Amino acid sequence: MTTPIYYVNAEPHLGHAYTTIVGDALTRWRRLLGDDVTYVTGTDEHGLKVQQSAEAAGMEPQAFTDEIAPKFAALWDRLNIANDDFIRTTEPRHKAAVAELLQRCYDAGDIELDTFAGKYCVACEEYYSDEELVDGDRCPIHLRVTEYFEEENYFFRLSRFEDRLLDWYARHPTAMTPEHRGNEAIGLIKSGLRDFSISRTSLTWGVPLPWDETHVAYVWFDALTNYLAAVGFGDGTDRYRDWWPVDYHLIGKDIVRQHCVYWPAMLMSAGVELPKGWAIGGWLLSDGDKISKSSGNAVDPLDVIGDVGLDGFRYYLLADTTYGNDGDFSYEGVVSRYNADLANNLGNLAARVATVVAKKCDGIGTAPDADSALAAAAAAAYEGAAAQWDVVQPSRALDATWSLVRATNSHLEAHEPWKSDPGPAVDTVMGDALEALRIVAVLCSPAMPDIAQTLWERIGMTGEVADQRLPQAAEWGQYAGGATVTKGEPLFPRIKV
Numbered sequence: 001m002t003t004p005i006y007y008v009n010a011e012p013h014l015g016h017a018y019t020t021i022v023g024d025a026l027t028r029w030r031r032l033l034g035d036d037v038t039y040v041t042g043t044d045e046h047g048l049k050v051q052q053s054a055e056a057a058g059m060e061p062q063a064f065t066d067e068i069a070p071k072f073a074a075l076w077d078r079l080n081i082a083n084d085d086f087i088r089t090t091e092p093r094h095k096a097a098v099a100e101l102l103q104r105c106y107d108a109g110d111i112e113l114d115t116f117a118g119k120y121c122v123a124c125e126e127y128y129s130d131e132e133l134v135d136g137d138r139c140p141i142h143l144r145v146t147e148y149f150e151e152e153n154y155f156f157r158l159s160r161f162e163d164r165l166l167d168w169y170a171r172h173p174t175a176m177t178p179e180h181r182g183n184e185a186i187g188l189i190k191s192g193l194r195d196f197s198i199s200r201t202s203l204t205w206g207v208p209l210p211w212d213e214t215h216v217a218y219v220w221f222d223a224l225t226n227y228l229a230a231v232g233f234g235d236g237t238d239r240y241r242d243w244w245p246v247d248y249h250l251i252g253k254d255i256v257r258q259h260c261v262y263w264p265a266m267l268m269s270a271g272v273e274l275p276k277g278w279a280i281g282g283w284l285l286s287d288g289d290k291i292s293k294s295s296g297n298a299v300d301p302l303d304v305i306g307d308v309g310l311d312g313f314r315y316y317l318l319a320d321t322t323y324g325n326d327g328d329f330s331y332e333g334v335v336s337r338y339n340a341d342l343a344n345n346l347g348n349l350a351a352r353v354a355t356v357v358a359k360k361c362d363g364i365g366t367a368p369d370a371d372s373a374l375a376a377a378a379a380a381a382y383e384g385a386a387a388q389w390d391v392v393q394p395s396r397a398l399d400a401t402w403s404l405v406r407a408t409n410s411h412l413e414a415h416e417p418w419k420s421d422p423g424p425a426v427d428t429v430m431g432d433a434l435e436a437l438r439i440v441a442v443l444c445s446p447a448m449p450d451i452a453q454t455l456w457e458r459i460g461m462t463g464e465v466a467d468q469r470l471p472q473a474a475e476w477g478q479y480a481g482g483a484t485v486t487k488g489e490p491l492f493p494r495i496k497v
């Protein structure tokens with residue numbers, strides 16, 4: 001599983017956190033299924049944009065990137081991201097992989113010298129044709145005025161790959177998800193592919209071409225190769241095949257062309273297997289604009305965590321936006337979802353169960369009914385969640401999980417155990433609720449690892465919720481009873497707006 005590697009020209013913001021948290025949750029879900037996952041993220045440190053930012057800061061590019069890259073790593077620690085690697089494009093292992101991939105494509109005859117002139121957006125690190133530009137000379141993504149460049153470049157002969165790419169995608173129709181984003185990539189290929197420039201002589205901040213050191217590799221050829229570099233491509237062995245091909249490249253909709261058109265063509269040229277999948281996300285918007293440094297509306301994730309907690313923040317990002325669509329970020333949105341789904345729903349259920357168990361069952365958890373009406377709700381929640389995580393739809397997976405939370409609250413309201421005298425009937429209803437909470441803890445753990453563990457312990461379970469294995473852990477009837485149930489502080493204190 002991979003995230004894009006983020007440009008170090010800016011401090012990490014909410015937009016970066018979004019993609020990284022989606023990848024983290026997906027990684028954790030796969031680990032619950034028993035899959036062996038390596039989750040890779042990192043930083044994209046070469047190119048004109050970074051060089052210019054370093055100059056503006058009065059620093060050498062290496063010193064500049066050495067200062068920013070750790071801020072990304074520190075944020076991922078703070079956000080409890082379970083990445084196994086953090087690759088920087090300035091590392092020797094990355095440079096070796098870029099040289100290897102370039103050489104393979106050059107040897108295949110797909111890289112040739114040519115002259116290029118065109119309008120270039122430094123923010124995208126991309127040339128645009130006149131038809132693509134907005135208002136004459138503005139880039140369609142950033143609406144920034146593009147710059148005219150003319151230089152002798154090496155080109156990757158992308159135009160030769162049109163048919164091969166269309167054929168490959170026809171044979172792998174579910175490789176790109178969601179479908180509407182994948183269709184955009186197919187549309188790009190069908191509208192005709194232009195060769196793209198892969199080198200610069202005007203730039204020094206990059207990886208030199210192995211056969212012509214007067215050129216350095218252009219950012220996208222360099223950056224995309226990180227995915228192979230991270231698993232050992234270019235180290236002189238075939239070790240990378242242990243992990244390659246990647247199951248999912250998680251990317252934003254802004255970098256579909258490079259990931260779903262350039263990258264597979266580069267891999268075909270180099271004789272490397274294509275990725276198994278791409279999961280393409282939309283943007284988080286703030287007042288209708290993409291959250292980014294250039295829009296000036298970058299939100300610091302740490303500001304939000306202060307109010308709703310880390311897991312409340314993670315839950316919001318995963319649950320509030322349908323992956324693939326744009327989502328609107330607002331502080332009011334964070335608080336209202338937190339109050340509705342977490343404070344009033346899951347938090348309230350956990351507190352209610354602990355209170356009634358304390359009053360009516362001497363604080364000791366009781367066993368569920370094997371034939372409880374909730375058993376079917378639990379099975380449906382697991383199946384729904386599994387199907388949705390499988391197609392990279394965290395919001396729908398969490399909604400399926402919350403269907404069990406809602407069913408359990410309704411079950412309690414239907415039986416009103418708080419009104420009954422202690423006895424077998426109350427014990428069974430509470431056992432059902434505890435068993436449902438056990439399953440909810442497992443199913444919500446990819447989104448909220450810490451809260452899930454707390455919930456797990458409060459209902460008297462031992463060990464790590466992350467060590468549970470699905471589908472077995474979702475099977476009804478495993479809550480044994482006999483352990484102490486603790487109420488503790490509210491899991492999600494309600495926030496007054």
Ligand code: MSP
Nearest residue numbers: 004005006007015019044223224251252283284291
């Ligand atoms: N460095 C390139 C990617 C190279 S990958 C081989 C790059 N970096 S970036 O930092 O500008 O953005 C990378 C990704 O961050 C986007 O594709 C997207 O996944 C994520 N996001 C950045 N801003 C975002 C939002 N406002 N909303 C959601 N995701 C966003 O492009």
